[in-house]
Amino acid sequence: MTRYLLGVDVGTFETKGVLVDVDGAVRAEARVRHELSTPRPGHVEHDADAVWWHDLVEVAGALMPHLAEGDELIGVGCSAIGPCVLPVDEELRPLRPGILYGVDTRAAAEIELLEQRLSAPEIARRSGNALTSQSAGPKILWIERNEPEIAARTRWYLTSQSYLVARLTGEVVIDHATAGYFHPCYDLASGRWDTAGIDDLFREHTLPPIAWSSGIAGAVTADAAAETGIPVGTPVIVGTTDAVAEAVGASVRAVGDLMLMYGSSGYAILVTETPTADPVLWSAPFALPGRFVAAAGTSTLGTATRWIADQLGLDEDDGDAALFGRLMQLVRSSPPGANGVLHLPHFSGERTPWHDPDARAAFTGIGLATGRADLARAVVEGVGHSVALALSRLLAAAEGEARVVAIGGATRNEVITGVVGDVTGCTQQIAATLGASYGDAMLAAIAVGARTEEQVAGWVTFEEPVVAASDTAAVRAAHERYQSTYRALRAATAHDEESRR
Incomplete structure (x- = not known):
């Protein structure tokens, strides 16, 4: 019997998945191409179901048949582009396409409003960052101000991988590494949401519970198993953005x-x-x-x-x-x-x-x-x-x-x-390395206790370095x-x- 880990990463134009054994060997991989949408200048989006969930289903469907009888899938890790902003309702149904990370520049007016309300020094003190197009907070505020009918129906503002985790497990959670980009709503020192001074602009109860990327979010539900082929009950980690998973994978x-x-x-x-x-x-x-x-x-x-x-x-x-x-x-x-x-x-x-x-x-x-x-x-x-x-x-x-x-x-x-x-x-x-999907598998190995952080780091090999002329x-x-x-x-x-x- 061989124990395996599944890593899936959704990128800007492609989704990749790997099936990795507990010694770090890649036994199978799969890829799915997709497009992004630019409905208006400065607006860059993905359809959460037609891209994020569809690709996970396709990749998992291609990889699960590689499990032989007696093999065990012991963990699943997901990462995706981020920070993204996706409003979902009480049933976790997307209410609009997901707004992508820093390439989407729609929220310039909201950045200005927040800087007027809190001041740039207070934003920096609270979140450790200035507000830029990479900040998720202004994009949430953009929805609240420009799409009030959607905002009124929103139960949660998720990011890309947290939506995948929710579809797999029914659990709502976001990792600290991604929440840290939801400025100015995340307090970097305490690791908690903080909407003091802007609570008339943000509804803190719409922000997901926060956990570490290598924590267990939940287990694959029967409905998700039927769609993906991933065995019911398989542990799913909290996950993270593609860049952080890429780092772990390297x-x-x-x-x-x-x-x-x-x-x-x-x-x-x-x-x-x-x-x-x-x-x-x-x-x-x-x-x-x-x-x-x-x-x-x-x-x-x-x-x-x-x-x-x-x-x-x-x-x-x-x-x-x-x-x-x-x-x-x-x-x-x-x-x-x-x-x-x-x-x-x-x-x-x-x-x-x-x-x-x-x-x-x-x-x-x-x-x-x-x-x-x-x-x-x-x-x-x-x-x-x-x-x-x-x-x-x-x-x-x-x-x-x-x-x-x-x-x-x-x-x-x-x-x-x-x-x-x-x-x-x-x-x-x-x-x-195979990148973020490999990093997802490494995080999953740590989460389920199959390998230590030091052991999974040893899975990575290196090519000839690039040296300055x-x-x-x-x-x-x-x-x-x-x-x-x-x-x-x-x-x-x-x-x-x-x-x-």
């Missing part, structure tokens, strides 16, 4: 460990002993008790490379690997620096360090001699500069030298990782131009806005 768990995720967007978290006081970083509890994280993120990473590949007509319906192979072949035919072309990949605003939801993508330095390869390389290098800028701010918050572990599909893109390494000077260890002057000069170009465009936009008033 063996990032000790103070000073830093996970750099190259995904559809960029995200990095540094494990710290205490909350970090930096107005442009996010601070929250870690998945495991006794630790915190400082986090930074970019709005666009892999999404930008997909965009340029589509614009250049590189998609031939033969799969993502072939598509990005063609893109990188084109990129390599342009020299470093893209013959003077610079790109700012701010398709959905930008997060760390500017937190500017109104930022937009731009090219500079285009001339009559500019070719397709230059445009392709400029986009890929621009993504590298975006990530490097966010990572630099996070590295500055580290006490001592951080251990940087890189994960995600773009770790195989030597141009992006090269720019990041050359700008920051850090060495990036490349974790050979010896001569980085040209790359760092381009990085300075990247920042000055953003500032100039921001100033020009602000001037235009002022002129229109």
Whole structure:
């Protein structure tokens, strides 16, 4: 008899699942692609049932037949993009599509209202963060103000993985690591909800009970078992966001460990002993008790490379690997620096360090001699500069030298990782892991007592690291131009806005 753990992660464009034995060996994996919805500028959503639950059912259905007679599934872990905001009724039925994490920038007016009501210093004191598009609280308030008929029917405001856990177990719970992004409603020092001073704007009873990610939320119900094929009674952990699960899945768990995720967007978290006081970083509890994280993120990473590949007509319906192979072949035919072309990949605003939801993508330095390869390389290098800028701010918050572990599909893109390494000077260890779904299985192993935290960290192996080049002057000069170009465009936009008033 073999004991197994199931990990399922719902990402921005894809859901992944793994079946892992208690020694960390992956016995089976499954993937399902999906799309996101952008009904209006700045609004980015997923249908909770058609995407989140549908994908979990599909992935579980593909993996459960790999259990042989006598095998036992001892735990299930779920993670998903976040923080998201999903209002559900008393029966746990979604009342509208889920509002996604920091790529959704709809709640700028609500951020301003909350800052007027509480003041920025009080928000920072309470939640350890400034309010940005990554904050879930303003998005809850957006629903309360703009969709009152939905707000009136809302029993709970869930996030993505808490909805999956609720569908599997019937239990409502959210993890500390995600609740920590529901600012300004989460008190970072006490680890509790706190709506003092804004209780006329937020109904605290609609915020879920909070627990640690590696705790047991409940057991799979008969109804969920019938839909998913997961055995009735299987323990389900509280779970967490994809980025935190990615960190666990890359063996990032000790103070000073830093996970750099190259995904559809960029995200990095540094494990710290205490909350970090930096107005442009996010601070929250870690998945495991006794630790915190400082986090930074970019709005666009892999999404930008997909965009340029589509614009250049590189998609031939033969799969993502072939598509990005063609893109990188084109990129390599342009020299470093893209013959003077610079790109700012701010398709959905930008997060760390500017937190500017109104930022937009731009090219500079285009001339009559500019070719397709230059445009392709400029986009890929621009993504590298975006990530490097966010990572630099996070590295500055580290006490001592951080251990940087890189994960995600773009770790195989030597141009992006090269720019990041050359700008920051850090060495990036490349974790050979299946990502967040693997981290979910690791958390489940800890939760059910099958393995210790130290034992599951030992499951992870590493590839050849990315080391900064010896001569980085040209790359760092381009990085300075990247920042000055953003500032100039921001100033020009602000001037235009002022002129229109």
